[in-house]
Amino acid sequence: MEMNSPPPCPNTVTIRRNPPRRARPSTYSAAPLSQPPSSKTSSAIRSFPIHDILSINIPDKPEISESAVEHSDSEKLKVFLRIRPIVTQQKVGGSSKIAAQKNVWPQNPKKKDASKTAKVGGKKKNETCLKLNDSHSVTLCPPQSLIDARRTKSEVYEGFSHVFCDESSQSEVYEKMMNPLVVDFLKGQSGMLAAMGPSGSGKTHTVFGSTRQPGMVSLALRQIFLQKESCRSEFSRTFYLSMFEIYSERGKGEKIMDLSQEGGDLYMQQSNIKGLKEVVIHDVQEAESLIASGMLKRSTAMTNSNIQSSRSQCIINIRCDLDNLDEDHSCTAILTIVDLAGAEREKRTGNQGARLLESNFINNTSMVFGLCLRSLLEHQKNPKKPLLKHYQNSLLTKYLRDYLEGKKRMSLILTAKPGVEDYQDTSYLLRQASPFMNIKFESIEEQPLGNKRRTQTLPKAELAKRMKLSSYEVSMNDEVKGDIPHQPHKEELVLEPDKEVETDGSSFQFPVNINIKVNKSKLIKECIPDPAKKAREYHILSNFSRALWKVLKEYKNKLEASENKADVLRHNLIAEIERGAALENELNLMKASCTCGKVFTAEENDKTNSNAQVSSHSIKVERIKKTDIVSTHSFSFRSVCTELSFSCDGDSSDNYQDTSAVEVASTSLNVPNSEEWSSKKNNAPCEYVVFDKEDLMELGDTEFGSDSTAYDTLESGVSDSELLLHEYEFPFLTKGDQRKHEEEESNAPDLSSDLSDSECFQKQNILEDTVTLDHEKDIDEVKLKSSDLEKFEEQCKENVDISSPNVVLDKQEFKELSERGTNVEITG
Ligand SMILES: Nc1ncnc2c1ncn2[C@@H]1O[C@H](COP(=O)(O)OP(=O)(O)OP(=O)(O)O)[C@@H](O)[C@H]1O
Structure with a gap:
C-alpha cells in the first residue's frame, strides 16, 4: 500500500466544504455478500464411498449361538468345591490318638467343656459347618459359640462349577472336573488344575489319591492312554511327564527339586525351570510308577492337622506332542496339575521350629497365589486398575504366571474340611477363593500350529528331530527349463513363470522365473481364512469405515464453513484497504489545500507562482x-x-x-x-x-x-x-x-x-x-x-x-x- 505517492489526478475534482459524510460501512455490510467461490479444498476432497459403505448390511446385534454361550461360560475360571468327609480320629504312629484333641482350635474352656459334655453323654455328634445347598452352592454355618457371641452368621457361597459332597468319589470328581481339561488337552489345549485348601482338607488325596482311590493324575493318565490306544487317527501323540516341587528348607529361601528318579535341584529362569527332566511315558503303569516314586521324594511331614502333610508345592506336567502325520502339522499341549501345600495356622498345627518355618513359606506362597488371582479379578473388573505383579513374589507363581494372568485356562478345586472346628479355615478359604469364579479368560494364548514350545530338558537329538522345516518346496530358476513339460500333480499348484496371475481383477507378472510347487490342500487351508473370522473382520471394518466417514464429513463441513468465513474476511479487508487509500488521498488533498490562517509571504507567493x-x-x-x-x-x-x-x-x-x-x-x-x-x-x-x-x-x-x-x-x-x-x-x-x-x-x-x-x-x-x-x-x-x-x-x-x-x-x-x-x- 503506497500511501506517499499521490493517486493520479482525476479530470475534475470537486471539494466541498463540509462534504457530506457517507456512512462508513460496517465490516461485514460493506463486503459484498456475493457467494464466495467454492472452496478448493472441499472440492479437492473426493467423495467418500458412503453408499458403498452404508449399503453394507450390518446386523444390530451379532448372532450368538448356543454353543457360543456355552463357550463364553467355559471362558470363566471354573471353581469346584470338594468337601472332605469328617475324620474324627487319626492314627499317628500306629497308636490311636485323637490328633484333633491336640492343639485343636478353638481352645477355649467352653469348647472343652462342651466336648467333655458330649463325651460324657456318650454320643459324639459330627457337627459340620458346611451344608450343601445344591450342586453349586453351600452354606457356611459358624459354630454355636460364635453365633451366641453374635460375632458372625451363616453365609451362602454359590456359583461353584460343582460342589462335591463328602461322599463324592474320585471318579465323580474326575468326570465333572478333570475330564473336560483332559479332553481339551488331548485336542492340543493346555490347561491347569490347582488344588487349594487348608492343611488336611484332601488336596493331595484329590490330586494323587491312593491305590484304592486313584486321584486326578492317575485317572487323567488312564484316560490319556486309553484314548491313545482306541483312537487310531492320523495324529501321532507323544506324552512326557515331569514332576517337581518347590519347597523351603528351614525357611532359607525357595528351592526346586526334580521329583523324577534321577532328578536333583533345579533353578528357574524367566518362568522356565532349567534342568527339569521330562520322561517319555508310553503307558499308564509307567506313568504311575513315576508318579509314585516322585511322591516318595516329595517333602512331607506329620503335623497335628495331617499325618502326612505336604511341605511343598508339587507340580506335575503331562506334555503332549501332537503330530499330524498327513499334513505335517504339530502342536504341543501341557496339562499341569498343582497340589499346593495347605495353609496352616500355627495354633492349629502346633508347628514349631523347622515346621513353623515351612509353615510360613507355605502360607506365604498360598497368599501370593491368591493375591495374583485377586489382582487379575480386580483388573478385569476395572481395567484402570493395573495387573499387579504379585507373581514375582514366589517361584510357584512365577512358574504359573501365564495361568495367573489369565492367558491360559485353569480350574481350581477348593478342598474344605466341614467340621465345626474347621470353620475358620473353611471360612477363610471360601472368602478368599470363591470370588475367583468371576475371573474370565479373555486373552487366551492359543498356541499356533507348528510352533512347538520345547524345554531345554529335551535331548538335542530329540529337539532336532522335532524341528520341522517349512513345508513349502520352492525352487527358483533363473531360466525356464521347458524341455520337459511338467505335469502338475492334482495336489500341486504350479505357477508357471512369465505368466500373468489373476488376483481379484488385478494381475501381476513374476519378475523372475519362479517355479513354485505348493501343496494345494495346504495352500487352500492356510490361504482361505476362516469364514467366521472373515465375517468378524468384515463387520469390524464396516463399523470402522462408518465411524471414519462420519468424522471426515464433520471435518469437511467445518472446513467449508471456515473457508467461507475466510473469503468474507478477505473481501472485507480488500474493501477496507481501498477505502483507507481513498481516505488517505482525500486527507492528503485536504492537507495540501489547508492554509488555515496562513498568511502568504512574498517568497511563498513567488514560489507558488x-x-x-x-x-x-x-x-x-x-x-x-x-x-x-x-x-x-x-x-x-x-x-x-x-x-x-x-x-x-x-x-x-x-x-x-x-x-x-x-x-x-x-x-x-x-x-x-x-x-x-x-x-x-x-x-x-x-x-x-x-x-x-x-x-x-x-x-x-x-x-x-x-x-x-x-x-x-x-x-x-x-x-x-x-x-x-x-x-x-x-x-x-x-x-x-x-x-x-x-x-x-x-x-x-x-x-x-x-x-x-x-x-x-x-x-x-x-x-x-x-x-x-x-x-x-x-x-x-x-x-x-x-x-x-x-x-x-x-x-x-x-x-x-x-x-x-x-x-x-x-x-x-x-x-x-x-x-x-x-x-x-x-x-x-
Ligand atoms: N475325600 C476324602 N475321602 C476320604 N479320605 C479323605 C478325603 N480327603 C482327604 N482324605 C484323607 O484326609 C487325610 C488328609 O488328606 P490330604 O493329605 O489329602 O490333605 P491335604 O490337603 O493334602 O493336606 P496337606 O496340605 O497338609 O498336605 C488323608 O489321610 C486323606 O486320605
Whole structure:
C-alpha cells in the first residue's frame, strides 16, 4: 500500500466544504455478500464411498449361538468345591490318638467343656459347618459359640462349577472336573488344575489319591492312554511327564527339586525351570510308577492337622506332542496339575521350629497365589486398575504366571474340611477363593500350529528331530527349463513363470522365473481364512469405515464453513484497504489545500507562482436564493476569466452589476494580475476565503451599492453560506496538461471582450477556479456595507436576524474586527 505517492489526478475534482459524510460501512455490510467461490479444498476432497459403505448390511446385534454361550461360560475360571468327609480320629504312629484333641482350635474352656459334655453323654455328634445347598452352592454355618457371641452368621457361597459332597468319589470328581481339561488337552489345549485348601482338607488325596482311590493324575493318565490306544487317527501323540516341587528348607529361601528318579535341584529362569527332566511315558503303569516314586521324594511331614502333610508345592506336567502325520502339522499341549501345600495356622498345627518355618513359606506362597488371582479379578473388573505383579513374589507363581494372568485356562478345586472346628479355615478359604469364579479368560494364548514350545530338558537329538522345516518346496530358476513339460500333480499348484496371475481383477507378472510347487490342500487351508473370522473382520471394518466417514464429513463441513468465513474476511479487508487509500488521498488533498490562517509571504507567493503554471482563474461568487440562482454575473481581467457573480435580493435585472462595475470590483479585490491570483489560489484553503480588513474595506469602497443599493452588497453569510472552490486541473497539472494548458491559454481568445458572461464561464470551465458564496435569501446574516461604514451599519440594523443560529456580526462587532486590523476569517 503506497500511501506517499499521490493517486493520479482525476479530470475534475470537486471539494466541498463540509462534504457530506457517507456512512462508513460496517465490516461485514460493506463486503459484498456475493457467494464466495467454492472452496478448493472441499472440492479437492473426493467423495467418500458412503453408499458403498452404508449399503453394507450390518446386523444390530451379532448372532450368538448356543454353543457360543456355552463357550463364553467355559471362558470363566471354573471353581469346584470338594468337601472332605469328617475324620474324627487319626492314627499317628500306629497308636490311636485323637490328633484333633491336640492343639485343636478353638481352645477355649467352653469348647472343652462342651466336648467333655458330649463325651460324657456318650454320643459324639459330627457337627459340620458346611451344608450343601445344591450342586453349586453351600452354606457356611459358624459354630454355636460364635453365633451366641453374635460375632458372625451363616453365609451362602454359590456359583461353584460343582460342589462335591463328602461322599463324592474320585471318579465323580474326575468326570465333572478333570475330564473336560483332559479332553481339551488331548485336542492340543493346555490347561491347569490347582488344588487349594487348608492343611488336611484332601488336596493331595484329590490330586494323587491312593491305590484304592486313584486321584486326578492317575485317572487323567488312564484316560490319556486309553484314548491313545482306541483312537487310531492320523495324529501321532507323544506324552512326557515331569514332576517337581518347590519347597523351603528351614525357611532359607525357595528351592526346586526334580521329583523324577534321577532328578536333583533345579533353578528357574524367566518362568522356565532349567534342568527339569521330562520322561517319555508310553503307558499308564509307567506313568504311575513315576508318579509314585516322585511322591516318595516329595517333602512331607506329620503335623497335628495331617499325618502326612505336604511341605511343598508339587507340580506335575503331562506334555503332549501332537503330530499330524498327513499334513505335517504339530502342536504341543501341557496339562499341569498343582497340589499346593495347605495353609496352616500355627495354633492349629502346633508347628514349631523347622515346621513353623515351612509353615510360613507355605502360607506365604498360598497368599501370593491368591493375591495374583485377586489382582487379575480386580483388573478385569476395572481395567484402570493395573495387573499387579504379585507373581514375582514366589517361584510357584512365577512358574504359573501365564495361568495367573489369565492367558491360559485353569480350574481350581477348593478342598474344605466341614467340621465345626474347621470353620475358620473353611471360612477363610471360601472368602478368599470363591470370588475367583468371576475371573474370565479373555486373552487366551492359543498356541499356533507348528510352533512347538520345547524345554531345554529335551535331548538335542530329540529337539532336532522335532524341528520341522517349512513345508513349502520352492525352487527358483533363473531360466525356464521347458524341455520337459511338467505335469502338475492334482495336489500341486504350479505357477508357471512369465505368466500373468489373476488376483481379484488385478494381475501381476513374476519378475523372475519362479517355479513354485505348493501343496494345494495346504495352500487352500492356510490361504482361505476362516469364514467366521472373515465375517468378524468384515463387520469390524464396516463399523470402522462408518465411524471414519462420519468424522471426515464433520471435518469437511467445518472446513467449508471456515473457508467461507475466510473469503468474507478477505473481501472485507480488500474493501477496507481501498477505502483507507481513498481516505488517505482525500486527507492528503485536504492537507495540501489547508492554509488555515496562513498568511502568504512574498517568497511563498513567488514560489507558488513559479510552481503553478495555471494562469487562468475564474472566481464565481454566487448568492443563491432558496429557489434558484437569480443571476450570474461574470467578470474577467486581462486574459483570465475570473467570474465573480452574486445573486441579488431583488428580482430586477437592473440590479445586475455590469461588467465594468465588476471590473472595478476586481480591482478593488486587489487581484492585480492573474499570476498573483493564481498563486494565492494555489495555496489558498479550499474551505476558507480570507478577507482581511482591507479587502472588506475595499469591497465596501466599491460602488456596488451605488446603482443597486442593497443588492450590491457583497454578502458573506457565514455558517450557511457555501463557499465552493472548483478547481479544474489545478493544482494537479501534469506536464502534458501544463503544455496543453499553455497552448490553450495562448490560443485563448479574449473572453472579456468576445464572449458573453455565460459563454465565458462555460468555455473557461476547465481552466477556472470558481469560488462560490452561496447564501439563502431568508437567512442573510451578515451584510457588509460597501460604500461606507455608516451605511453598512444602518443596513445591518435593518437586516440582521438575531434569531438565526448563524454568526451575526453587528455593527459593533464588525467595528471591533475592523479596529483589530487583523485578518477576519469567515469560517464555518
Ligand atoms: N475325600 C476324602 N475321602 C476320604 N479320605 C479323605 C478325603 N480327603 C482327604 N482324605 C484323607 O484326609 C487325610 C488328609 O488328606 P490330604 O493329605 O489329602 O490333605 P491335604 O490337603 O493334602 O493336606 P496337606 O496340605 O497338609 O498336605 C488323608 O489321610 C486323606 O486320605
